[in-house]
Amino acid sequence: MTPRAHEVKVRDVVAETGDAVTVSFDIPEDLAPRFRYQPGQFLTVRVPSDRTGSVARCYSLSSSPHCEDRLAVTVKRTAGGYGSNWICDNLESGDLIGVLEPAGVFTPRSLDEDLLLFAAGSGVTPIMSIAKSVLAAGTGDVVVVYANRDADAVIFGNEFDRLTQRFPQRLTVRHWLENERGLPTVAGLVELARDHRDHDVFLCGPTGFTAVTLAALGQLGIPEQRVHREQYRSLTDNPFEHTAPAATPTPTGAGKDTATVRVEIDGETHMLNWPRDTKLLDMLLDHGIDAPYVCRESACGTCVCSVKSGRTRMLMNESLIDDELAAGLTLACQTLPESDQLHIAFDQ
Ligand SMILES: Cc1cc2nc3c(=O)[nH]c(=O)nc-3n(C[C@H](O)[C@H](O)[C@H](O)COP(=O)(O)OP(=O)(O)OC[C@H]3O[C@@H](n4cnc5c(N)ncnc54)[C@H](O)[C@@H]3O)c2cc1C
Structure with a gap:
């Protein structure tokens, strides 16, 4: 484990x-x-x-x-x-x-920014955490658009009411009940979001809701790259059943085409050979280094780390947005080396 x-x-x-x-x-x-x-x-x-x-x-x-x-x-x-x-x-x-x-990386950079939050069903859980945090500890305004089957399915309805009473100038919650209005539509969501297009967007809900929300944001000129998304899915991998990493490094990369990488993690620095066909996370685990991970499919963001120097490429990316990529973040479970010498830090 x-x-x-x-x-x-x-x-x-x-x-x-x-x-x-x-x-x-x-x-x-x-x-x-x-x-x-x-x-x-x-x-x-x-x-x-x-x-x-x-x-x-x-x-x-x-x-x-x-x-x-x-x-x-x-x-x-x-x-x-x-x-x-x-x-x-x-x-x-x-x-x-x-x-x-x-x-996870579904987190606002600052609690002082205005946020436009979209949730459907159980997708409200991270949205509630973000909304409460901004209201309690930041200065940003928060607009929540929250879709549910009917009033009985609304999670945190009372808590949102209490927060709206406490922060009437800073929090707006717009409920969308499908038994009254049908499934959320692009036109309906455009109407709700129109006045908040300069806000940072966080979106969490099932695929259909995500698609219709992205279409609405697109119509408002908010590009997908500015939208933080959390996608719910069940893991196929099971990090609890994996054996602990080996105590001594195995000779990964011996005799292979490798890059050289300096990795900073948990206060330690490791100099390692990184085979060009091996993902960063796999290489670290092969060396007995306890790198963080959960899904290994680029969806959860647990293995996020910073490329301090050198070039890398990702095979797949479902959780980092353009700003984060531009800041040098990468997902270890999908990252291969491009340069000969690299420096990576698990500092997020
Ligand atoms: C980042 C993230 C955050 C999430 N946050 C939330 C959240 O806040 N709230 C929320 O409700 N959900 C959340 N989810 C979704 C959640 O992780 C699950 O996907 C969801 O609860 C459905 O899981 P489930 O096991 O009930 O259903 P399924 O995954 O559909 O369960 C069926 C699967 O279990 C297997 N199975 C059936 N019986 C057994 C058995 N006896 N032993 C072993 N396997 C069996 C089947 O083969 C099948 O593959 C989140 C997901 C992600 C990735």
């Missing part, structure tokens, strides 16, 4: 709607530094399974590091799904459960 996995105690489980619960955790004091997080990040939960030992499922933190001392995720049942139903049916206060440390 990766050293980034820990067993933590469930503090409580609270029903939000008929099919969603918020699970909060007690983090022991010695682990508190490892569980610091930014609004919009997620935890990966180890869900026990008789069939496979466990499955790993990601859940965005719905709590805010700026106004709550607890960490909490909010899980909505997926029809026929294994992990979400197991959590909703089984987890109780006092249970111990395996989780990976917080991760």
Whole structure:
């Protein structure tokens, strides 16, 4: 099991709607530094399974590091799904459960910027964390466009009402209920977003909602590259069931065409040979270096790192936007070397 996995105690489980619960955790004091997080990040939960030992499922933190001392995720049942139903049916206060440390890049750069947040269904969890954080600790204005099947399906309805009363000048929440208005439309979303096109955009919801929102933003002249997106999906990989990295480096790259890379991670510096056909994350794990990762498919952003010098290329990228790429960020699980000498830092 990766050293980034820990067993933590469930503090409580609270029903939000008929099919969603918020699970909060007690983090022991010695682990508190490892569980610091930014609004919009997620935890990966180890869900026990008789069939496979466990499955790993990601859940965005719905709590805010700026106004709550607890960490909490909010899980909505997926029809026929294994992990979400197991959590909703089984987890109780006092249970111990395996989780990976917080991760992800779906986070605002500054809490002082104005934000336009789009959520549908359980996609509201990181949106709630971001909204609460900006209101409590920043100066930005927040506009939330939130789509649901009907009023009963709205998660955090009361909390949004309370926040709107407390911050009437800074928070606007626009609900879109499908039983009243049908599925969200491009024209309808354009209308709701029209006055906020200069805001930074965060979007989290199912594929159909994402597509219609991107089309609306496109009509408003907001390019996809400016839109931060979180895509919910179940992991195929399981970081909880992998064996710990080897203690001594294996001779990865011996006799192969390699680049030379200096890697800074967890306060240590490693000089390594990096085979040109091997992804950065795989090369580090081969050397017994405990690099952070969850999905290995470029979707979750956990393995994000900075290219300080040298050129690299990514095979796939589903989580970094243009600004982040321009700032030199890359995803270790998809990165190959181009230059002969490189310098990479896990400093995000
Ligand atoms: C970054 C990120 C953040 C997310 N945040 C949230 C969030 O805040 N809230 C939220 O609700 N969701 C969130 N999700 C989605 C979440 O991770 C899951 O994808 C979702 O809960 C559905 O998982 P599921 O296991 O219930 O369903 P599925 O993945 O559809 O479950 C079915 C799968 O489980 C397998 N399976 C069935 N039975 C068993 C068994 N006994 N043992 C082992 N495997 C079995 C099946 O083969 C099938 O592959 C997030 C996803 C990501 C990537």
